[in-house]
Each structure stands twice: as C-alpha cells, then as structure tokens.
Amino acid sequence: MKIIKKIVKWIGLVCAALIILMLICVAIGTIVDVSNGPKFQKIAKQALDDLNASTRTGEDNAWNDYKIALDKLGEYRLSDELNDYVRGNIKITPEIKQALKDHADIINTAKKGTDKPYCSIPVKYEGGMTAEIPSLTGLLAISKLFTAQALLNIESGRVEDGINYFHHAFIYARHIINGNPLLINYMIGIALNKITINALSRQMAAGRFNKQQLAQVEKLLGEQENGLPLFKDAVESEANGMAISLADVRNPITAMSEKSNFLTDILVRLFCWREFFSPRLTVLKAIEFHRRIRDSIGKQEKAFSAYTEEERDLTGVLSQADRRDAILKNLFIKLSAPNYEAMLNRKFELIAVIRMNRLGTAIQSYYLTSRRFPQSLKLFDPVITFDPYVGKAWRLSKEGDSLILHSPGKDSGLPDDDIMLVLYK
Secondary structure, three states, rough: HHHHHHHHHHHHHHHHHHHHHHHHHHHHHHHHHHHHHHHHHHHHHHHHHHHHHOOOOOOOHHHHHHHHHHHHHHOOOOOOHHHHHHHOOOOOHHHHHHHHHOOOHHHHHHHHHOOOOEOOOOOOOHHHHOOOOOOOOOOHHHHHHHHHHHHHHHOOHHHHHHHHHHHHHHHHHHHHOOOOOOOOHHHHHHHHHHHHHHHHHHHHHHHOOOHOOOOOOOOHHHHHOOOOOOOHHHHHHHHHHHHHHHHOOOOOHHHHOOOOOOOHHHHHHOOOOOHOHHHHHHHHHHHHHHHHHHHHHHHHHHHHHHOOOOOOOOOOOOOHHHHHHHHOOOHHHHHHHHHHHHHHHHHHHHHHHHHHHHHHHHHHHHHHHOOOOOOOOHOOOOOHEEOOOHHHOEEEEEOOOOEEEEEOOOOOHHHHOOOOEEEOO
16 A cells, blocks of 8 residues: 555656646747747737738729629539630530520629639738638639639630630639738639649630731730749748737637647647747747748749750759758648648649740741741740750751640659640641
C-alpha cells in the first residue's frame, strides 16, 4: 500500500508540476503578446488599410451585375451536355440551344457587367484569416454560358457575334481575377480564362476566322495577358490577412477554429516555444516567411515575362532547404502556406498558352495569304514565338495537313505539363 501511495503521490506531483509549467508558459506568452500589443496593432492596421484600398464602390462596379446574375443562377447546375459542348467533346444539340435560351436573362445581365469599367468584389477584410467573402459559386457557370453562346454563334455562321461573346467572356474573367487581391479569386480567375481560351483556340485552329477576325482574336488574347495581375500581390494578400489577425487579443491561431478552448490554446502556445510561447509572434514570423515567398515570386514573374534568348531558372519559388528549415522552426508556416509554386505554374502555363495561341492566329493569317504553312517561326514576332519556359522558340512540326506547335512545359519529364496547339488547313 505504501508503494502505491508513493506512486500516486509522485503522479500528483508530476501533474502539478506540468500544470504549473503550462501556466508559466501561458503567462510568458501572454506577457509577450501584451508587451508587443502596440506593434501588432500597427501592423494589423496597415494590412487592413492596404486591403481596403483595393475595394471600390459605385454604380460602375461590374460586381453589381455579376451578383444579380449569380443570384438568378442560384443553385442551378449546368448540364453535363452543356459542359461537354464547352469542352469541345460534342456538337451542338437542341437541348443545348434550349438551355442557352433559358439562361438568356442571366447571360444578358452578366453582359451588362462586362460593359462596366471595373469590378470590385467586396470582402470583410476585418476578419483577417477568416475574412468573410461573397459566395463565388456560379462564377464558372457564367463563364461557360458566355463561351457556349460564342460557340453557338460561330457554328451558326455568326462569327462576328461569336467573337463578341468571347470578348465578353474575356472581360468577365479579367474582372473576376482583378476583383480583389485574394488568392482564391486569383485561382478562380485563371480557371475562367482557361475555359474561354481553350474554346477559342479550337475555333481558331480549325480555321473558322478570316484575316480580319484573326487580328481581333490576337488582340483579345494580348489584352488578356496584359490584364493578368501579379501573382505576388495575391501572396501579399495572404500575408495581410494573417497580419490583420494580429489585432485580435485572442490566440490568432486557435481563433481560426470554432472549437477552440483553453486547453487547445495552451497546447498551441507550447508549440510556439521558439517565439516565447506567443502565437501572435509565431504568426508574425510566418508573415515574414510569406513575404520572402512574395519577393521570390516577383523575381520569377519578371523572368518569365521578359523576352530573352537564354535558359531560365524557373525551378522553384524557394529552395526546399529554405522551406524545410522555415517549417521546422515555425509549424504555423506549414498550416498557412499553400503550394504557391503549383499555383504560380498555373499562371505561367496560362501565359504560355495565350502566347502560343497568339502565334497560332499569326500562322493562320499567314496561311490565308500564302496558302501554305510557314517553314520557320522566324517570320513572326519573337515574343510570341518564344517558349518562356525553356528560353527557346516553340517546337514546330508538321503532320499531314496540320502544323503542330509544342512545348514540353516547365517539367519536360511530365507529359501532363506539355502545351500543344494543332493548326489545320
């Protein structure tokens, strides 16, 4: 019995010591949080001001019309048939024509938005990492409706009307990607662009346009590339969202969860031992890491967009060693930093596809004049004949009555990374 009593006594002492240690950790962390309070408040205010500066209001805001169109669309899901039509998997059917007629009001409402000079999507940035944003469900559907209407017009012989609808679809995508600086908005904007460009590319490659119309298409594509915002600004918005959360006197990490409690708060503080058990200081270190990524991405974007006849080093946003070291020192970085490199590559791929299609319009125009495909790409603007991934001209080959433009993409070892355009006589 004496041995059992001693064991129980020691267990009690150990538990008491652990509780005291935890309380000391909480006390140290709280002192650090309070002493740095003015600093955190200043950083949070600047971040909130920066994000709010991107918000515009007024009757000229295209979002007013897009929001009405989205509300009219509601929870409606486009049919698989219409989706397949936009992807080019099937030809037009009476059911698709009827679906476009049924959605004419939604299309026309969204069209009004594309006539507006800007789009500003409102966000309650005060929420920081948990900022409330409007529902973006339906954005892809509206883009597909624009695109389907464009395809229907072209296939019905109304080519100019079709190009006009492609124009509206492009403006819509440009408005959304510039609607606010948030990362989610950027990625949705890229998806909207790809829907329209892929459909337009098929029409151009099939020889649907005359020389004048090809010039219009080339102009649309050029405007779309120039209208892409810098991806580094989206990364900065993520850092600003975290910075706004520093103003909250609560633990900014556990505040992200509705199920947080006192015990969770203590455990999180223990994981923040490198920053004196201060979650707010831990978040601040993560913000600094995000801004290192932002600067690295800025250099990548500049290198990718510039035209130079040389090999590019586009191998990564940050070295794996830097990333691993940062995560080991700050576990919140692993929780807060998405795969920026994969996202940046989606932007790079979009630019490459745009340039390849701009070259496609030039080649098709050349064919309409000479009745043959060019033997070399040296006849065209070097900016659009240039594969920005590898610093060389696009690969050119012929197969029967078609001409193939090809790039192995960023990772030549991955077939899914390939970019290809097949032009037909």
